Amino acid sequence: MSSASPSVKEGEPSVAADPFVGLSDERLHGMLYDMMLIRRFEERTMQAYQQAKIGGFCHIYIGQEATAVGSVGATNNDDPIVTAYRDHGHALARGMDPNACMAEMFGKVTGCAKGKGGSMHMFDKPNAMYGGHAIVGGQNPLGCGLAWAAQYRGEDKVALCYMGDGALNQGATHEAMNLASIYNLPIVFVLENNGYSMGTDIARGTSMAHDQKSRAEAYGLRYFECDGQDVLDTYGTFKKAVDGARGARPINYNEKTGKRDSLPSYDRDGRTQGPAYVNVKTYRYWGHSMSDPQKYRSKDEVKTKQDIDCINRLVVQLQDAGRATEAQCEAMDTKAQELAKAAIAFAESSDPMPIEELYTDVYANPFGPYVKGAPNPDFA
Amino acid sequence: MVAQDDSRKIQYREALRQAMEEEMRKDDDIFLMGEEVAEYNGAYKVSEGMLDEFGPRRIVDSPISETGFAGLGIGAAMTGLKPIIEFMSWSFCLVSADQIINNAPKMLYMSGGQFGCPIVFRGNNGAGGQLGSTHSWSVESMFSSVPGLKLAVPATPRDAKGLLKAGIQDPDPFFNLESERMLGMGARGDKDFSRYLHGGLWAPPENDDDFVIPLGQCEVIKEGTDCTVVSAGRPVHFALEAAEALEKEGLDIEVINVRTYRPLDIETIARSVSKTNYCVVADQSWPFASVGAEVASQVYERCFDDLDNSVKRVHNDDVPAPYNREMEQEMLPNARKIAEAVRQVTYNA
Numbered sequence: 001m002s003s004a005s006p007s008v009k010e011g012e013p014s015v016a017a018d019p020f021v022g023l024s025d026e027r028l029h030g031m032l033y034d035m036m037l038i039r040r041f042e043e044r045t046m047q048a049y050q051q052a053k054i055g056g057f058c059h060i061y062i063g064q065e066a067t068a069v070g071s072v073g074a075t076n077n078d079d080p081i082v083t084a085y086r087d088h089g090h091a092l093a094r095g096m097d098p099n100a101c102m103a104e105m106f107g108k109v110t111g112c113a114k115g116k117g118g119s120m121h122m123f124d125k126p127n128a129m130y131g132g133h134a135i136v137g138g139q140n141p142l143g144c145g146l147a148w149a150a151q152y153r154g155e156d157k158v159a160l161c162y163m164g165d166g167a168l169n170q171g172a173t174h175e176a177m178n179l180a181s182i183y184n185l186p187i188v189f190v191l192e193n194n195g196y197s198m199g200t201d202i203a204r205g206t207s208m209a210h211d212q213k214s215r216a217e218a219y220g221l222r223y224f225e226c227d228g229q230d231v232l233d234t235y236g237t238f239k240k241a242v243d244g245a246r247g248a249r250p251i252n253y254n255e256k257t258g259k260r261d262s263l264p265s266y267d268r269d270g271r272t273q274g275p276a277y278v279n280v281k282t283y284r285y286w287g288h289s290m291s292d293p294q295k296y297r298s299k300d301e302v303k304t305k306q307d308i309d310c311i312n313r314l315v316v317q318l319q320d321a322g323r324a325t326e327a328q329c330e331a332m333d334t335k336a337q338e339l340a341k342a343a344i345a346f347a348e349s350s351d352p353m354p355i356e357e358l359y360t361d362v363y364a365n366p367f368g369p370y371v372k373g374a375p376n377p378d379f380a
Numbered sequence: 381m382v383a384q385d386d387s388r389k390i391q392y393r394e395a396l397r398q399a400m401e402e403e404m405r406k407d408d409d410i411f412l413m414g415e416e417v418a419e420y421n422g423a424y425k426v427s428e429g430m431l432d433e434f435g436p437r438r439i440v441d442s443p444i445s446e447t448g449f450a451g452l453g454i455g456a457a458m459t460g461l462k463p464i465i466e467f468m469s470w471s472f473c474l475v476s477a478d479q480i481i482n483n484a485p486k487m488l489y490m491s492g493g494q495f496g497c498p499i500v501f502r503g504n505n506g507a508g509g510q511l512g513s514t515h516s517w518s519v520e521s522m523f524s525s526v527p528g529l530k531l532a533v534p535a536t537p538r539d540a541k542g543l544l545k546a547g548i549q550d551p552d553p554f555f556n557l558e559s560e561r562m563l564g565m566g567a568r569g570d571k572d573f574s575r576y577l578h579g580g581l582w583a584p585p586e587n588d589d590d591f592v593i594p595l596g597q598c599e600v601i602k603e604g605t606d607c608t609v610v611s612a613g614r615p616v617h618f619a620l621e622a623a624e625a626l627e628k629e630g631l632d633i634e635v636i637n638v639r640t641y642r643p644l645d646i647e648t649i650a651r652s653v654s655k656t657n658y659c660v661v662a663d664q665s666w667p668f669a670s671v672g673a674e675v676a677s678q679v680y681e682r683c684f685d686d687l688d689n690s691v692k693r694v695h696n697d698d699v700p701a702p703y704n705r706e707m708e709q710e711m712l713p714n715a716r717k718i719a720e721a722v723r724q725v726t727y728n729a
Contacts, residue, residue, distance in 0.1 A: 080459070113492030123491035130458055131491060138478050141448050145455015152411065152437065152461060172478070175448030182443065250436075258435040361493040362527050364551035367596055367643040 061089035066310035070234025083162035085120035087132025137170025166197025228282030414466030467503030485528025505557035513700035533613035542593030596643035604634035621715035
């Protein structure tokens with residue numbers, strides 16, 4: 001079994017019995033506000049897309065807010081995260097300025113990536129957000145690299161690597177899970193299981209879709225699942241998954257000699273320390289992208305899911321328990337609406353990207369036309 | 381030409397190893413990962429002995445999982461580490477194409493300059509010895525068209541060391557296209573390559589940790605007056621062999637070793653063509669949309685008024701690589717084909 005030192009903070013009885021998972025009022029309010037911000041931001045995003053102010057592909061996070069907020073809530077802000085193309089929620093949960101996020105989609109120079117990335121490529125270095133990535137599953141090996149770097153440097157960071165259920169059948173996903181296991185990387189793979197890869201029901205595209213634990217076992221990953229429409233359950237689950245991955249070191253690696261003592265070996269049921277796989281059962285209320293007619297599911301199905309909305313649920317829980325007043329909740333929502341509206345105004349009034357930026361950021365050590373100030377070959 | 385030179389005792393594979401060892405001693409951020417690089421001591425013995433010196437933290441065996449470990453390297457590079465990812469063969473990199481050409485070269489741009497990717501991918505490129513079509517890829521034409529990466533095809537142990545060191549130090553994704561057929565080049569008794577070279581151009585300087593060959597500089601590996609032959613990697617030696625044969629016919633060939641296709645030093649090539657007025661391009665890719673076609677096109681753009689004939693291209697034949705030995709030799713841009721192209725282009729056919 002792993003020789004890593006135990007650092008799991010689970011099993012504290014007072015926390016386990018507490019429906020609010022030991023969170024302070026301040027943090028609970030913060031989570032509620034973050035979810036509201038994402039929802040209101042995405043509503044504005046849809047409007048702007050319909051007005052053709054946002055181009056390309058655009059994937060809306062509404063319905064899944066608890067996943068990003070609950071999981072990010074269980075990390076430190078320097079724990080690296082990486083995700084797929086439905087990435088606005090993660091960026092905002094991680095603390096990206098909504099203005100920079102919206103301006104990116106407007107293609108403005110004030111965007112987080114100066115308008116070079118767009119909706120599917122949100123990058124935020126100060127908040128250790130290593131991108132939205134638009135090729136399904138392609139981000140998973142990158143997540144291993146983020147975890148590898150932490151382990152290599154002896155840092156106690158944990159990488160969170162998000163994917164949708166559509167990524168489950170990509171080779172990159174399987175390879176990443178295998179590497180995470182053999183190197184015992186400090187990584188948590190997050191399955192944002194919203195039931196559909198674009199229009200394909202998970203059961204039509206994924207063998208053993210109903211039993212993700214078997215996948216975790218196949219790779220010797222610690223397995224967790226949670227209700228992604230419940231931010232508290234999501235947070236509590238991720239707290240265990242993340243804390244248990246923190247500080248993971250190579251199995252049977254002798255720090256003193258710098259050598260491996262013996263071949264790695266794992267318990268049949270996975271390890272108690274090391275990489276984890278969390279199956280978050282969630283749902284998106286809107287289409288796969290802005291151009292999705294949603295013929296593959298019924299309106300009733302969507303309605304049923306919306307009835308257990310993650311935001312309303314927390315509002316009710318907090319108010320019933322006397323942890324927040326109705327007025328407080330309304331004030332948070334008002335603030336979220338204002339910020340979302342302000343983000344649109346900021347994006348609209350920002351300067352367009354100067355055409356000279358076309359040839360910058362291609363190389364860190366540039367040559368020829370890539371040198372800043374060099375004549376643009378097209379206009380020379 | 382100098383037939384013998386004592387300095388050529390360093391082999392191409394040793395030069396590659398020296399480059400990695402010297403850089404790794406200077407910078408703890410560098411690690412080597414790939415199939416069989418550690419406990420096996422390298423499938424082709426390039427990393428022989430490195431596990432002993434640097435330990436398993438920095439010399440890391442990966443499973444046969446190119447997408448996985450190439451992508452892992454890219455993620456690590458985004459945090460500022462400087463991975464060297466070894467592909468046993470560039471033919472095997474194709475399964476990791478999404479990582480190496482979609483992620484690595486575009487990360488800096490997509491992130492608006494926030495996340496660079498200081499990574500090295502290296503391995504054997506081009507036909508080996510009768511490995512058949514799946515194992516004989518030359519990837520320079522496919523990959524040189526991708527902005528964001530840099531790509532070298534070292535032709536000598538000197539190149540192998542100097543270019544790889546430059547690539548490791550460079551903050552951008554660097555593709556080093558080595559050659560299985562050249563790894564043992566420079567070994568005593570090696571008859572294949574060494575006899576055409578001037579000694580000074582052959583081996584890297586000894587005991588010089590700071591030696592690098594800047595990326596984007598062609599080398600005039602043999603000076604001549606009658607025709608320019610432009611090539612890179614193993615075909616440089618075919619060109620030198622052709623030059624030796626043509627010398628007997630009274631033709632004095634200038635051979636240019638391109639070294640890096642991205643950046644491409646077209647200035648040096650154009651200067652040579654303006655002097656000789658004739659140009660042959662030898663390239664181990666297939667002809668269509670190849671680096672050879674690109675060089676020829678740029679030569680036309682730069683030297684149209686100086687050319688006394690059209691540019692002639694010599695490529696791999698436009699077929700999958702055959703297993704049969706004679707057919708494989710015939711497929712390559714070999715010395716016979718290059719010499720014939722020079723005769724034709726200089727009106728000596």
